[in-house]
Amino acid sequence: MPHDFSIVEYYSQQGRSRCGYCQSPNTSYSHGMTTERLTVQQYQTLIDRGWRRSGYYCYKPTMDITCCPHYTIRCSALEFKMSRSQKKILKRMIKFLNGELSVDEQKTSQNTCDHDIVRCMDVPNQLEITKEIKPSALNMEIASLSEENSSRINSAGNNPELKVSMENKECLDSKTIKEESSEIKHDLKKKSVSESGMILQKKAKLIRIERKRNKLLAQGKTEDEIKVIMLQRKNQNVGKTLEDYFNEISNCKNKLELKLVRTSPKSDDYKNTSRESFEVYKKYQSMIHEDKLSKLTYDKYSRFLVTSPLRIKLVKKMSNEMIDTLDQSAEVFKKYQMVIHRDAENECDKKSYFEFLIKSPLQDTMPENNLPQGYGSFHEQYWYNGNLIAVAVLDILPFCISSVYFFYDPAYSFLTLGTFSSLREVLLTQQLNKYQPSLKYYYMGYYIHSCPKMRYKAKIKPAKLLCPESYTWCDIDKCLPKLDVSKYSRLNEDLTVKDEDGNATADEVLILWNNKVLPFHIFKAFCADQSTEGYVDEFAKLVGKTCLKKMLYCIHSRN
Incomplete structure (x- = not known):
């Protein structure tokens, strides 16, 4: 395979x-x-x-x-x-x-x-389904890594970056x-809440600045010195990247x-x-x-x-x-x-x-x-x-x-x-x-x-x-x-954009049956009933044309 x-x-x-x-x-x-x-x-x-x-x-x-x-x-x-x-x-x-x-x-x-x-993993019926899996039907031997690949993996563990x-x-x-209320708030009310939140944020920021200023004054700094210090700190914070923070984390005492x-x-x-x-x-x-x-x-x-x-x-x-x-x-x-x-x-x-x-x-x-x-x-x-x-x-x-x-x-x-x-x-x-x-x-x-x-x-x-x-x-x-x-909505506003990849049919599916790979249109000629074709067609549309090219749909033998 x-x-x-x-x-x-x-x-x-x-x-x-x-x-x-x-x-x-x-x-x-x-x-x-x-x-x-x-x-x-x-x-x-x-x-x-x-x-x-x-x-x-x-x-x-x-x-x-x-x-x-x-x-x-x-x-x-x-x-x-x-x-x-x-x-x-x-x-x-x-x-x-x-x-x-x-x-x-x-x-x-x-x-x-x-x-x-x-992150919450809520998987409907997953436990019951996995208990019913027939290992022999899907079991595929996983090729071991080559010595070259293994050495690449091991050396990667030492990559400092x-x-x-x-x-x-x-x-x-x-x-x-x-739980937040599901009722839609009136636009005016939402606006007023948003504006009040912005005012509180501004007040908090001013309080922090004033607190820092008073601390520097207590240390004997002049107004001019305080302005220079505050500007330097502001510039330092603006220029700090995500990588800078994690580099600092890697150099901490603990x-x-x-x-x-x-x-x-x-x-x-x-x-x-x-x-x-x-x-x-x-x-x-x-x-x-x-x-x-x-x-x-x-x-x-x-x-x-x-x-x-x-x-x-x-x-x-x-x-x-x-x-x-x-x-x-x-x-x-x-x-x-x-x-x-x-x-x-x-x-x-x-x-x-x-x-x-x-x-x-x-x-x-x-x-x-x-x-x-x-x-x-x-x-x-x-x-x-x-x-x-x-x-x-x-x-x-x-x-x-x-x-x-x-x-x-x-x-x-x-x-x-x-x-x-x-x-x-x-x-x-x-x-x-x-x-x-x-x-x-x-x-x-x-x-x-x-x-x-x-x-x-x-x-x-x-x-x-x-x-x-x-x-x-x-x-x-x-x-x-x-x-x-609405909890469900089409998000793309351009209604002319269609799901072209999902325009697939059952005949494009490859069937794995009795250790043989068969196109579905051949398989159905002597094995598939109408309900099977419905499932396969549904599957084709959900996974899309791209996946179907390299995906085998496993069907168990009825022996």
Whole structure:
């Protein structure tokens, strides 16, 4: 079987499941498929058509009928502009690492961390479907890396440019976030609220300036000296880049080290740290999301956040170093799930961690462009003075870094690690762009307008949303007014723009059946019934013409 082909098993629409966002019991609809092997090029095409993966399972919300439409969101990393609040988060990290963050400041940060939301993986019926997968039908042997590729990966781990401290994602405290009213405010009222907010911001800025001025006067400085000092500080802040902040972080007294390790196939780095990652995952899910520990198994973790069908590369997910720290990662995962998601202890065991965050269908790919570790599925680990405190699950694709999930030890919530990790991933995208010019976007998963937990994503500027009808990218500032009116909306205002790639039929699909590859028009002549043709035609339109050229639709024999 050629290695540039993907293999999938389609499940059609998975409907009437419980929504993890609005909590409605039977209102979430999506289409799904399992993927034993998936090339990075095809996964890039899929996410540009609204698909996302969770472990080996890929899903696409049925946008026009699901209760909470999911809009794919991305940021152009090369055009990224930091906001004042984002700079404050980076400065707070610097103060913490230099031992200058007071207890009161930590408490204040802890109280405001509710706005630092975590990426939520709500995959309808995914667990039940993956339990039914027949390994023999989709199982494909993954070719081992050549000695040349392995040496490139290992040497990449020593690349100082990619080892800037810190990582990505968002912290979700669903108990403290109140649902915003869905009623549309009158334009005049919205304007007055906006203006009052601007006045408060101006007042706060003037107060800060006056406070600094009084402090300098107390030191005996003259008015002229104060003006010079204030101007110098202003110029320093204006010229500071995202990379400058992270360089400063890497030179602090206490060390925050970021390690990017491959998870599929499992690199040595991952194998050495998998237990630590799982423990962090359990803490996060149980404390932040209030998941039950009994449900946080290592198998579930691995299925969702480790296994991957993608053929890719970066810092091996299951390298020796990763395996050595597996226990630490799992422990952080457990803490995160228990504190942030309120999971029970038995819900965030090592098996759950492995299934959710380690397994990946992505296939290893070494591009001919000296990209340090290639494309694929990775964990970016945050190590504070030798202790694993956070893990970001990432896919490195030809055009982007795609964020899968992020979890952290709740003890460090005051550092606003969710937003901090997003900034780190924007920087990583900028760094990898130097090796691969086409890799210039940072994908943040889905944006759900009715979910307050998602609002932080719109602040990673410039952000764009994927139109669910034309599959073109639209500026988020122009999209938000449409979503205020209707939760589902065509975002591209040009009605002449059509989804040409989705104009596909069942006859363009390649069928994998009894270890044979057949065009569907031949297969249906002696095997397919009318219902099968309907499913295959639906599949063709959802994945598009581009994917169909290198994708095999698996159908089981009825023996």
